[in-house]
Amino acid sequence: MSALDQWVTQMRAGDRRALARLLTIVERGGPNAAAVLAATHQYTGRAYVIGITGPPGAGKSTTVDRLAALYRAAGKEVGILAVDPTSPFTGGAFLGDRIRMQDHYLDKGVFIRSMATRGGTGGLPRMVKASLRVLDASNKDIIIVETVGVGQTEVDVMRVVDSVVVVLVPEAGDAIQTQKAGLLEIADIFAVNKADRPGAGRLITELEAMLNLADTMPWWRPPTLELQASNNVGVDKLYGLIEEHHAALESSGNLAKKRQERQRQEFFSTLEEEAGTLLKRLADRQGSLATVLSRVESGKEDPFVAAMQVINNGAFLREWLATIEQPADSP
Amino acid sequence: MSALDQWVTQMRAGDRRALARLLTIVERGGPNAAAVLAATHQYTGRAYVIGITGPPGAGKSTTVDRLAALYRAAGKEVGILAVDPTSPFTGGAFLGDRIRMQDHYLDKGVFIRSMATRGGTGGLPRMVKASLRVLDASNKDIIIVETVGVGQTEVDVMRVVDSVVVVLVPEAGDAIQTQKAGLLEIADIFAVNKADRPGAGRLITELEAMLNLADTMPWWRPPTLELQASNNVGVDKLYGLIEEHHAALESSGNLAKKRQERQRQEFFSTLEEEAGTLLKRLADRQGSLATVLSRVESGKEDPFVAAMQVINNGAFLREWLATIEQPADSP
Numbered sequence: 001m002s003a004l005d006q007w008v009t010q011m012r013a014g015d016r017r018a019l020a021r022l023l024t025i026v027e028r029g030g031p032n033a034a035a036v037l038a039a040t041h042q043y044t045g046r047a048y049v050i051g052i053t054g055p056p057g058a059g060k061s062t063t064v065d066r067l068a069a070l071y072r073a074a075g076k077e078v079g080i081l082a083v084d085p086t087s088p089f090t091g092g093a094f095l096g097d098r099i100r101m102q103d104h105y106l107d108k109g110v111f112i113r114s115m116a117t118r119g120g121t122g123g124l125p126r127m128v129k130a131s132l133r134v135l136d137a138s139n140k141d142i143i144i145v146e147t148v149g150v151g152q153t154e155v156d157v158m159r160v161v162d163s164v165v166v167v168l169v170p171e172a173g174d175a176i177q178t179q180k181a182g183l184l185e186i187a188d189i190f191a192v193n194k195a196d197r198p199g200a201g202r203l204i205t206e207l208e209a210m211l212n213l214a215d216t217m218p219w220w221r222p223p224t225l226e227l228q229a230s231n232n233v234g235v236d237k238l239y240g241l242i243e244e245h246h247a248a249l250e251s252s253g254n255l256a257k258k259r260q261e262r263q264r265q266e267f268f269s270t271l272e273e274e275a276g277t278l279l280k281r282l283a284d285r286q287g288s289l290a291t292v293l294s295r296v297e298s299g300k301e302d303p304f305v306a307a308m309q310v311i312n313n314g315a316f317l318r319e320w321l322a323t324i325e326q327p328a329d330s331p
Numbered sequence: 332m333s334a335l336d337q338w339v340t341q342m343r344a345g346d347r348r349a350l351a352r353l354l355t356i357v358e359r360g361g362p363n364a365a366a367v368l369a370a371t372h373q374y375t376g377r378a379y380v381i382g383i384t385g386p387p388g389a390g391k392s393t394t395v396d397r398l399a400a401l402y403r404a405a406g407k408e409v410g411i412l413a414v415d416p417t418s419p420f421t422g423g424a425f426l427g428d429r430i431r432m433q434d435h436y437l438d439k440g441v442f443i444r445s446m447a448t449r450g451g452t453g454g455l456p457r458m459v460k461a462s463l464r465v466l467d468a469s470n471k472d473i474i475i476v477e478t479v480g481v482g483q484t485e486v487d488v489m490r491v492v493d494s495v496v497v498v499l500v501p502e503a504g505d506a507i508q509t510q511k512a513g514l515l516e517i518a519d520i521f522a523v524n525k526a527d528r529p530g531a532g533r534l535i536t537e538l539e540a541m542l543n544l545a546d547t548m549p550w551w552r553p554p555t556l557e558l559q560a561s562n563n564v565g566v567d568k569l570y571g572l573i574e575e576h577h578a579a580l581e582s583s584g585n586l587a588k589k590r591q592e593r594q595r596q597e598f599f600s601t602l603e604e605e606a607g608t609l610l611k612r613l614a615d616r617q618g619s620l621a622t623v624l625s626r627v628e629s630g631k632e633d634p635f636v637a638a639m640q641v642i643n644n645g646a647f648l649r650e651w652l653a654t655i656e657q658p659a660d661s662p
Contacts, residue, residue: 041633270638276603302372307601
């Protein structure tokens with residue numbers, strides 16, 4: 001039995017250190033990540049994934065904690081993935097981790113993982129997707145993904161979950177208003193948290209008006225609800241709405257469709273990224289790509305024009321093939 | 332003389348309709364965009380590009396207007412590119428367009444262009460880069476790029492300009508505080524606008540403290556300044572700081588280095604995207620890629636693992652080569 005198979009066996013038996021180790025490997029990407037994902041693939045497909053997003057200060061962590069407690073009470077194993085796409089300077093995810101630990105660290109049925117990274121382009125959603133599969137393979141019934149902020153990276157992360165809950169607060173203000181349209185496209189449920197503050201009713205009315213104008217699915221129209229997560233008011237209703245959405249996804253055939261589309265997208269985005277990496281490596285050697293690159297860097301050719309010419313020309317493909325067929329260059 | 336060459340000649344002679352038409356073509360991408368960029372490449376490299384970013388409501392449009400007026404007074408031709416990466420539902424960029432028009436529509440020395448798009452992944456920064464080159468070729472001395480919001484897309488857009496001005500307001504609040512670290516990485520100048528409101532001095536002090544801890548370049552430490560753009564207070568100082576940053580970039584050799592690195596990055600990102608498009612087209616035909624894809628979609632194989640195997644295997648490259656070498660498939 002290989003070391004990897006041993007870790008997988010230990011992880012499946014509930015060993016949290018083995019799970020943490022395998023998550024670290026998949027976060028780093030590359031051939032080792034592929035080996036872990038290949039070894040765990042047969043155990044995936046069971047977990048249901050819930051995403052919680054919204055602006056900073058909306059009470060997302062508290063909402064996640066309360067939801068996790070309800071799922072634990074229902075006998076479910078829970079994984080929590082806290083994703084912070086902002087710069088490591090803020091340290092937000094790690095702080096959140098420690099605060100949450102106070103509630104759950106004694107409970108073996110909850111596994112919490114933080115993921116912070118420099119706001120790169122595309123790397124984080126890939127890390128999240130891979131980590132979700134490992135958590136799934138570790139027998140979690142429910143995985144809750146929480147993001148900080150409401151930017152494009154968060155939207156990309158939310159595209160990989162089954163149910164998206166958008167948490168807002170009454171005083172969210174202009175900054176949020178301009179983002180609402182983007183949120184509308186991803187939200188399955190809108191929760192207005194801290195609903196004891198003034199303006200909660202008005203925000204609900206606004207959201208409902210917006211939803212009335214929007215093209216929603218025939219099988220699901222995103223509901224809105226008032227929440228006071230820190231007072232534990234409305235969390236059971238939120239739990240019920242998530243379960244309803246899960247049921248609607250299944251009965252309409254959209255859960256299977258969504259997951260299949262997600263597999264397809266990840267396949268192509270990985271291909272694209274890896275092709276990019278290979279092309280950079282090819283350009284470092286002597287050859288047609290290196291020649292074009294030096295013309296681009298010296299300003300003799302437009303970069304977009306040059307790239308379009310390269311891609312429609314067989315020369316670099318033949319060089320690429322040659323590197324694959326030399327055993328010294330194989331991974 | 333081809334129609335394209337005629338439009339380029341007209342654009343170079345100051346025809347605003349020809350410029351607008353060429354911008355529309357490059358925004359759409361593809362082979363036509365490449366043709367426009369190839370035809371205008373020889374006229375590029377003169378314009379200096381300033382980026383203005385910050386949260387909604389910070390007064391960015393007013394700041395852009397005032398700056399544009401100062402550059403006009405100095406005899407410069409100005410292009411303004413207003414970029415709104417949020418959903419088209421908001422219509423923010425177009426509204427901003429009309430408001431700004433009131434000040435400048437009679438001035439032939441200012442050309443204003445709005446660009447709004449669904450928050451896609453990477454498409455917008457590419458459109459901005461191509462549009463900047465066309466504006467550059469149309470004899471603009473100064474191009475000002477303005478974004479809405481402070482998300483990852485805005486950060487990506489700001490990476491393609493020469494000087495980045497981050498505009499904040501005293502009451503920016505928590506939502507902005509958490510983003511400050513990300514802004515720190517891209518800002519060349521911090522402007523605290525609406526500085527007659529309480530808290531401006533405190534925000535300047537906070538920013539200075541943050542800058543003291545940060546690793547800044549030996550040749551440029553981002554300055555902070557108070558601004559009241561709508562009262563025209565401090566805009567001349569901002570103008571002076573931008574000119575200082577421009578001079579520091581040139582004398583340190585970093586302007587040329589930055590622009591070269593940008594050409595390189597655009598070359599590779601275009602290659603990567605185009606390779607992705609080609610791979611999708613290949614998977615639609617019968618062949619090794621289509622076989623792997625169907626295994627991924629049916630859940631038999633992990634998408635990341637499958638993609639890594641494909642990329643390290645020559646079979647799909649040979650299929651790709653075959654499509655290029657069939658004249659029927661050439662563009």
